Amino acid sequence: MPRPIILGVVGDSAAGKTTMTRGLVRILGEEQVTAVSTDDYHRYDRKQRAEHKITPLHPDCNYVDIMSQHLGHLRAGEPILKPVYVHADGTFGPPVYVDPKPFTIVEGLLGYHSEALLDVYDVRVYLAPPEDVRRRWKVKRDTSRRGYTTDEVLRELDKREPDSAQFIRPQERYADVVVSFREGAGNDPVALDAELLLRDTLPHPDLSPVSASGERGVTVEDRESELLVKIAGDIAPEQASEIEEAIWEKLHFASHLRSERLGQFVVGNDLQRSASLALVQLLILYHLVTAKAAIALGGVGPRAEAEEATESEPAGVRS
Amino acid sequence: MSPRPVILGVVGDSAAGKTTITRGLVRALGEDHVAHICTDDYHRYDRQRRAELGITPLHPDCNHLDILAQHLAHLRRGEPVLKPVYRHIDGTFAPAVYVRPGRFTVIEGLLGYSLPEMLDIYDVRVYLNPPEDLRRRWKVQRDCSRRGYTTDQVLAELDRREPDSEAFIRPQRRNADMLISFKPDEADKDPTHLDAELTLRDDLPHPDLTPFVQDREDGLTLRERDGERLVCIPGKMNPDHAAAIEEAIWERMHFATHLRARRLGEFTIGTELYRSESLALVQLLILYHLVTATAAIALGGDGVRNGGRAGQPALLAAPVASVDGP
Numbered sequence A: 001m002p003r004p005i006i007l008g009v010v011g012d013s014a015a016g017k018t019t020m021t022r023g024l025v026r027i028l029g030e031e032q033v034t035a036v037s038t039d040d041y042h043r044y045d046r047k048q049r050a051e052h053k054i055t056p057l058h059p060d061c062n063y064v065d066i067m068s069q070h071l072g073h074l075r076a077g078e079p080i081l082k083p084v085y086v087h088a089d090g091t092f093g094p095p096v097y098v099d100p101k102p103f104t105i106v107e108g109l110l111g112y113h114s115e116a117l118l119d120v121y122d123v124r125v126y127l128a129p130p131e132d133v134r135r136r137w138k139v140k141r142d143t144s145r146r147g148y149t150t151d152e153v154l155r156e157l158d159k160r161e162p163d164s165a166q167f168i169r170p171q172e173r174y175a176d177v178v179v180s181f182r183e184g185a186g187n188d189p190v191a192l193d194a195e196l197l198l199r200d201t202l203p204h205p206d207l208s209p210v211s212a213s214g215e216r217g218v219t220v221e222d223r224e225s226e227l228l229v230k231i232a233g234d235i236a237p238e239q240a241s242e243i244e245e246a247i248w249e250k251l252h253f254a255s256h257l258r259s260e261r262l263g264q265f266v267v268g269n270d271l272q273r274s275a276s277l278a279l280v281q282l283l284i285l286y287h288l289v290t291a292k293a294a295i296a297l298g299g300v301g302p303r304a305e306a307e308e309a310t311e312s313e314p315a316g317v318r319s
Numbered sequence B: 001m002s003p004r005p006v007i008l009g010v011v012g013d014s015a016a017g018k019t020t021i022t023r024g025l026v027r028a029l030g031e032d033h034v035a036h037i038c039t040d041d042y043h044r045y046d047r048q049r050r051a052e053l054g055i056t057p058l059h060p061d062c063n064h065l066d067i068l069a070q071h072l073a074h075l076r077r078g079e080p081v082l083k084p085v086y087r088h089i090d091g092t093f094a095p096a097v098y099v100r101p102g103r104f105t106v107i108e109g110l111l112g113y114s115l116p117e118m119l120d121i122y123d124v125r126v127y128l129n130p131p132e133d134l135r136r137r138w139k140v141q142r143d144c145s146r147r148g149y150t151t152d153q154v155l156a157e158l159d160r161r162e163p164d165s166e167a168f169i170r171p172q173r174r175n176a177d178m179l180i181s182f183k184p185d186e187a188d189k190d191p192t193h194l195d196a197e198l199t200l201r202d203d204l205p206h207p208d209l210t211p212f213v214q215d216r217e218d219g220l221t222l223r224e225r226d227g228e229r230l231v232c233i234p235g236k237m238n239p240d241h242a243a244a245i246e247e248a249i250w251e252r253m254h255f256a257t258h259l260r261a262r263r264l265g266e267f268t269i270g271t272e273l274y275r276s277e278s279l280a281l282v283q284l285l286i287l288y289h290l291v292t293a294t295a296a297i298a299l300g301g302d303g304v305r306n307g308g309r310a311g312q313p314a315l316l317a318a319p320v321a322s323v324d325g326p
Helices: A017-028 A044-054 A063-073 A131-145 A150-173 A238-250 A252-259 A275-296 A302-309 B018-027 B049-054 B066-077 B132-148 B151-175 B237-251 B253-262 B277-298
Strands: A003-012 A033-037 A080-086 A093-100 A103-108 A123-127 A175-183 A193-199 A218-223 A226-231 A262-269 A268-273 B004-012 B036-039 B081-087 B092-099 B106-108 B124-128 B178-183 B197-201 B223-226 B228-233 B266-269 B272-275
Touching: A003 A017, A003 A063, A003 A275, A017 A033, A017 A262, A017 A275, A033 A063, A033 B124, A063 A080, A063 B081, A063 B106, A080 B081, A080 B092, A080 B277, A093 A131, A093 B081, A123 A150, A123 A218, A131 A150, A131 B253, A150 B066, A175 A275, A175 B106, A193 A275, A193 B132, A226 A275, A238 A275, A268 B081, A275 A302, B004 B018, B004 B066, B018 B036, B018 B106, B018 B124, B018 B266, B018 B277, B066 B081, B066 B106, B066 B253, B124 B277, B132 B151, B178 B277, B197 B277, B228 B277, B237 B253, B237 B277, B253 B277, B272 B277
Parallel strands: A003 A103, A003 A123, A033 A103, A123 A175, B004 B106, B004 B124, B036 B106, B124 B178
Antiparallel strands: A080 A093, A093 B092, A175 A193, A193 A226, A218 A226, A262 A268, B081 B092, B178 B197, B197 B228, B223 B228, B266 B272
């Protein structure tokens, strides 16, 4: 079997990692994806963290070395015995045996913390919603699904802020794709705008034809070594599907994946759909699918190729 | 960077004496310097699941042998692992624990030599091979006193395991550098003075015991077969004779005399502490390899397996000519 393709989805707590991942898993097929949460690599359980006064965002609170060791094995197509952290009660369970599937999605807080970790990924996504949006999401989730009160969640957020600033947010610079969902002009929480930074560490599909059509909905701004793409939450359905078609056209060898819908998410118990989320997921899918195809044909994958092409880039990029 | 850890394997069937052999070595080397891995932690199924599936823990399918091999490779490179934990007390699994390799790492268990890729990991491979009737007695003694089973339960379990012992455990004997059988003296069956029969294979350079051979009842005997030597250390060895042999072996470890403070050869029956000359000598022979491997590696060599050929240039400052003779 060719080696698995590894996607990283990194971001602070409640930044939308699971939402982003879920659509990708659905479209790739559950049986094709190994999902790993780096929360499983916590060093201390909830009680110990309280005693040590350490937040789960701190590298010392996580086995970062074991994380990169395990991801290295998965990338090499080898199984691991993965630790298990139980969010329901903040304790650890017995480890579980994980055999790598064709795709591995690594989701978590510190996925890009070390050099050794960075080398593992074929695609590196960082989720960077504005802090006020993230705080709202975290309150909503932790009060409804993890049994905390609003005050508890807000206090916890404040307590974590120094570690967020020091350890989580700096990881943004290592991402190939930075995603910020934010409230747009309509203030509609269901139709969020998406702002994407597409860095030239990966060859992204060319979106200029669709943005040049003059219609509002998608804008592309060319910056040094990255593109800033804005997708309006209320993008016209025709324009959204035009872009989707253009991307799927480039994925013509994988049209059998189109049966499942992208862009779904839940608010409370309601299933919603967002056109901007769908487009963002499709852009990520594009990289997973092309990397898979390249490696199946004996290639090294788009990242390695892009790195080779920019071999002469100035040192200190990862300072 | 610190040199890679030296790895000892102690493999054998259940209650073959693995813990007894290991304990003295750990004491001699110093607890702080020894990481200890029991391969039982790599069981795939807990006790209840094994009963449902009708599988014994001796069966390779009942163990994550691939993960064990992976973890052993990490430890040998000096890297930490997140080790699973099996609880003998109730037969379930606990959360994994972080283990950093010590200067010495002892791997103890049932299936430590079962995959080819595991074999290269070890600096010293010991297999414990007591006669079956003695092992059965040891297992009954231990499992009744410390694991809460009845004699009948243990005997029934032993019978149930026998086919797997034969198919999967005992064949690992062929991979050992040292095959060790403790057995009772034919004449008086004294359980505190067991004879030790050692098969020493040539892939490790064992100390030459020829000068100490004494053709008498309480003396050491030695027989050569192709590629291996059969050494018998009588349980009732004359203490002066034993001391002379120990002295000679320590002499070859002159750079490690600081380790001599701790006593070898101790073991327990029930709650009583005993000492056995033959056990002490066997442990010393193992210690010899651990100590020389550490020394060789510290000097840039690759250990002592296969005569330490890779390590020799760093150890011998002598002229090339002297390498000729055996």
